[in-house]
Amino acid sequence: MTQNADFSAKRLMPGYAKIIMLLQSMVILFFSFWVLQEYTYNFYFQAYVNDMVQTNGSLIAILVFVSSLGLALGLFKVLKSTHHQIGALVNQPRSPTIGPVASTSSAKQATDLHPMVAALKAEMAHQGTIEPIPQIEIKDTPPPPRFQAQPETQQVKTQVGTPSTVITGTMPVLKRVTPDQAQGQNSQR
Numbered sequence: 655m656t657q658n659a660d661f662s663a664k665r666l667m668p669g670y671a672k673i674i675m676l677l678q679s680m681v682i683l684f685f686s687f688w689v690l691q692e693y694t695y696n697f698y699f700q701a702y703v704n705d706m707v708q709t710n711g712s713l714i715a716i717l718v719f720v721s722s723l724g725l726a727l728g729l730f731k732v733l734k735s736t737h738h739q740i741g742a743l744v745n746q747p748r749s750p751t752i753g754p755v756a757s758t759s760s761a762k763q764a765t766d767l768h769p770m771v772a773a774l775k776a777e778m779a780h781q782g783t784i785e786p787i788p789q790i791e792i793k794d795t796p797p798p799p800r801f802q803a804q805p806e807t808q809q810v811k812t813q814v815g816t817p818s819t820v821i822t823g824t825m826p827v828l829k830r831v832t833p834d835q836a837q838g839q840n841s842q843r
Contacts, residue, residue: 692699707714 693703
């Protein structure tokens, strides 16, 4: 069995299959969300589910345990068969190696390589024939001088008065009160 057949048979999946799996996952998530919302807001559905779990709880627990055990054993079997396949590949006798890739580029190679490996080998073989990139001269220019603007002197205006806190809704808001307003509020009290 060649590497090309190995990769094309096991690793690639058609695009429509990926789209179908994505759509199925979205439908499953939608229905799961729907059932969760129904359980949360429907009293009768809550009663039904709770009653079903109470009466069939032991049966549900046994089914979950048996299915988990079956899944674990199946995965262990797949892992063991994969180890056997890897061991068989490692113990195979090696074929003699070929000379440099540049000398075999016109002739057909004895080993069938994956297309990506063949492209990388060809690129590496041709790197010696490619002209090096010319050096780029970078000229340092001094940065333009910075001018500092003189701050203008402005008069600072301050208001005399004590601020008071006014609560509107849930956020306290700071409100300025002038002395005239404060005296008016005190006289009203």
